[in-house]
Amino acid sequence: MNTLVLNASYEPLAVVSVRRAVILILTEKAVVEHADTEKLIRSATRELPTPLVVRLLRFVRVPYRRKVPWSRGGVLERDGRRCAYCAGRANSIDHIVPTSRGGAQRSWLNTVAACVSCNQLKADRTPNEAGMSLLIDPFEPKAHRALVLALGVTAAESLPEWLIASTA
Known part of the structure; x- marks a missing residue:
C-alpha cells in the first residue's frame, strides 16, 4: 500500500510507502490529511490509522516537473x-x-x-x-494525475473528492 505526499500548498509531490509516511508523521514533518480508519498501524505505545494522504508542514520547492515516464x-x-x-x-x-x-x-x-x-x-x-475502433483517445497524463494513478484504482477511489477533482 502506498501514500500520496502533498506539499504544504496541497500540490501532489510523490507517492511513498506507508512506512515512509508514518516516519514523516512521527517526526512531525507531515500531518495526515486522509486515512483509512479500518486499517490500523500498531506499535507498543501507539495506534495510527493507515495514512492515505499526508501533507508536509514545510513547503518543498520543486524546480522542474518533467514528463511522466511511460510504464x-x-x-x-x-x-x-x-x-x-x-x-x-x-x-x-x-x-x-x-x-x-x-x-x-x-x-x-x-x-x-x-x-x-x-x-x-x-x-x-x-x-x-x-476493422476495430478505439473507444478512448490515448493521452499523456499530467504529473499530478500520474501520482494519483500510481496509488492504484482502489486506493484512488478512497481518496477525498477534492483531491481527485484537483488532479483531473
Whole structure:
C-alpha cells in the first residue's frame, strides 16, 4: 500500500510507502490529511490509522516537473484497466501503430490497455486494418494525475473528492 505526499500548498509531490509516511508523521514533518480508519498501524505505545494522504508542514520547492515516464502499469491505470476496443477487463498493452511498422515502443500516445482476445485479434495491424475502433483517445497524463494513478484504482477511489477533482 502506498501514500500520496502533498506539499504544504496541497500540490501532489510523490507517492511513498506507508512506512515512509508514518516516519514523516512521527517526526512531525507531515500531518495526515486522509486515512483509512479500518486499517490500523500498531506499535507498543501507539495506534495510527493507515495514512492515505499526508501533507508536509514545510513547503518543498520543486524546480522542474518533467514528463511522466511511460510504464505498463501506468497505461493500465490511465485507461481504468478497461480494454480500449471492447471495454472488457484489460490485462495487456496494445500498440496502436505496431512497433513492426515504426510505432513508438514506449509512448503514452501509441499504447492503450487491451484484453488478450482483442490484442490477438488486432495482431500486428492498425485498428483500421483490423476493422476495430478505439473507444478512448490515448493521452499523456499530467504529473499530478500520474501520482494519483500510481496509488492504484482502489486506493484512488478512497481518496477525498477534492483531491481527485484537483488532479483531473
